[in-house]
Amino acid sequence: MAPRHFLDLDRFETEALRHVLDMGRGFKKGEANGSRPLAGKMLAMLFDKPSTRTRVSFEVGMKQLGGDVVTLSSRDTQLGRGETVADTARVLSRYVDAIMIRTTSRRNLEEMAQYATVPVINGLTDDSHPCQLMADVMTFEEHRGPIAGKVIAWSGDGNNVAASWVHAAVKFGFELRLACPPELMPPKDLLEWARNQGGKVTLTHEPLDAVAGADCVVTDAWLSMGDEQKGEVNRHNLLAPYRVDERLMAAAKPDAIFMHCLPAHRGEEVTGAVIDGPRSVVWDEAENRLHVQKGILAWCLG
Numbered sequence: 244m245a246p247r248h249f250l251d252l253d254r255f256e257t258e259a260l261r262h263v264l265d266m267g268r269g270f271k272k273g274e275a276n277g278s279r280p281l282a283g284k285m286l287a288m289l290f291d292k293p294s295t296r297t298r299v300s301f302e303v304g305m306k307q308l309g310g311d312v313v314t315l316s317s318r319d320t321q322l323g324r325g326e327t328v329a330d331t332a333r334v335l336s337r338y339v340d341a342i343m344i345r346t347t348s349r350r351n352l353e354e355m356a357q358y359a360t361v362p363v364i365n366g367l368t369d370d371s372h373p374c375q376l377m378a379d380v381m382t383f384e385e386h387r388g389p390i391a392g393k394v395i396a397w398s399g400d401g402n403n404v405a406a407s408w409v410h411a412a413v414k415f416g417f418e419l420r421l422a423c424p425p426e427l428m429p430p431k432d433l434l435e436w437a438r439n440q441g442g443k444v445t446l447t448h449e450p451l452d453a454v455a456g457a458d459c460v461v462t463d464a465w466l467s468m469g470d471e472q473k474g475e476v477n478r479h480n481l482l483a484p485y486r487v488d489e490r491l492m493a494a495a496k497p498d499a500i501f502m503h504c505l506p507a508h509r510g511e512e513v514t515g516a517v518i519d520g521p522r523s524v525v526w527d528e529a530e531n532r533l534h535v536q537k538g539i540l541a542w543c544l545g
């Protein structure tokens with residue numbers, strides 16, 4: 244039987260994503276407390292890039308479900324010395340029951356999934372961050388009810404997290420308004436995919452237009468991991484008008500919430516008054532990575 248990979252939201256039927264969310268909510272409520280559905284299972288976690296939330300939430304989640312993890316950075320493995328991803332996938336599949344990979348290149352993720360005989364989970368690439376979006380949808384719905392038909396406004400870099408918001412908008416049926424600088428727009432083929440799917444995804448360069456009447460305002464760091472070489476000063480100049488501050492939040496609905504996948508940089512993409520203010524749900528978002536990823540692990544491992 245083909246392994247159940249969790250690679251990107253656009254590859255799923257909405258029903259399957261809803262099922263994973265339901266499991267995540269169940270785990271959060273403690274419905275499976277005491278049972279160890281993943282007893283004896285081992286997850287390998289491969290990191291090309293740093294992580295706090297992804298690393299700790301997957302490790303804690305796996306252990307709470309009765310399983311265990313082995314964590315490797317590219318410095319620890321022969322990947323860092325030229326062994327292919329395909330060979331690494333074949334070998335790891337003989338030792339572990341699932342692989343979670345955070346990597347710079349989408350090609351590495353695809354190659355891992357192609358050659359692994361166990362489920363592969365996308366823990367972030369330069370192109371997407373699907374586990375984050377599952378936590379974000381869960382968090383929005385905890386605070387504001389069903390996300391279908393709601394308006395989400397993104398203000399900032401059209402990066403990997405923004406791309407997964409586009410996937411989520413199509414799969415969960417909400418309106419997504421992206422405000423990005425012309426130089427940092429999401430990929431054209433992604434937006435074309437959303438249009439072809441009938442998604443309600445719009446683009447603007449004006450943050451105030453995007454957030455007008457929105458139910459939720461979202462942003463992310465100006466320098467995503469791997470962007471350090473792309474010119475810090477230039478990116479700061481481009482993104483400064485997209486900073487989420489109280490003036491921008493005031494243009495959203497009075498009960499609009501603020502989301503950010505973290506890590507945050509106060510005074511850059513968001514002010515301290517917003518991220519530490521009453522409309523921010525960022526700590527729930529971070530917590531929900533744990534619960535929803537337990538749902539993802541349970542789905543992948545049957």
Ligand code: CP
Nearest residue numbers: 294295296297504505
């Ligand atoms: N949001 C997120 O993925 O956090 P980490 O980079 O700390 O894993």
